[in-house]
Amino acid sequence: MAQKRPRDQRVVRNRRVAIYTFLLILTLFYISAHRTVQKEREMEALRAETAAEGPGEQVKELAEGWPEEVVGGQTGGQPKEPVQEQPEGLPGARVYKERGEMDADGGLKILPEDMWCLILTNAEYPVPEDYEVELESIPGTEQSVDKRIYEPLMAMIGDMKAQGLSPIVCSGYRTLDKQEKLFNRKVLSFVKAGHTKEESYNLARQTISIPGSGEHCLGLAVDFYTRRYHKLERAFEDTPESKWLVEHAQDYGFVMRYGENKTDITGIQYEPWHYRYVGVEAANYMKDNELFLEEFYIEQSLYG
Ligand SMILES: [Zn+2]
Known part of the structure; x- marks a missing residue:
């Protein structure tokens, strides 16, 4: 018995060590799992917030009374230059109505009276405060657009539906x-996910136009869902509706406004669902020359 005792003690000690180690590992595992779940929940909430960018139904659900200024001191809406009057002396004297004419001439002519649908708004160029728009409701939705783009929009949607597609x-x-x-x-939503206010502001401004700007405020832009795909996410690009739009929207005067790998130019992340009316001639020109609106402004010397 006397010989066995030390060994027994060793065994007991070893068992204790093993049990404590096991408990420690279990605790660490639990903490790690808990953190992962928490992170996933945050990401899920964030994805839900992101999807709320456009849809009218969700916009309606927004609680009133969000703080006027979430980010202290940062308005971000001040243009580097004031918004100019429509530039005078625009190049050329007419707008081509036929694409053939446009191609034959090798260029696009823009008249000042066509600038209404080429108006630019982004972080640098807010929507003019006195901007007025006459709206027309889109049947079957709670959405409306500038009356002047109603016909081409409905023609485009009608042609898509005739092809068996279901844009919404x-x-x-x-x-x-x-x-x-x-x-x-x-x-x-970014603050809640753990970012600083400044980071959150900068992340937000890439996914949604800053206060004072925004194409939806012009009434010249629409976001599309499809009957089967109800998210404003990248995977929209894989829907047949998106593929059709990429190929044909320009023939109705619409362009994808926020292209892939164009964030440094447009200031907004890739949004395959967001289409903007610019007129048939400009849309075809932009498509042919792979220009986004800001690039088109430079190319056509439209900045005032
Ligand atoms: Zn949009």
């Missing part, structure tokens, strides 16, 4: 007020 306009015109609420909400 989930976001059209939006007031500046609504735009600001959406933006503030987006900033908060």
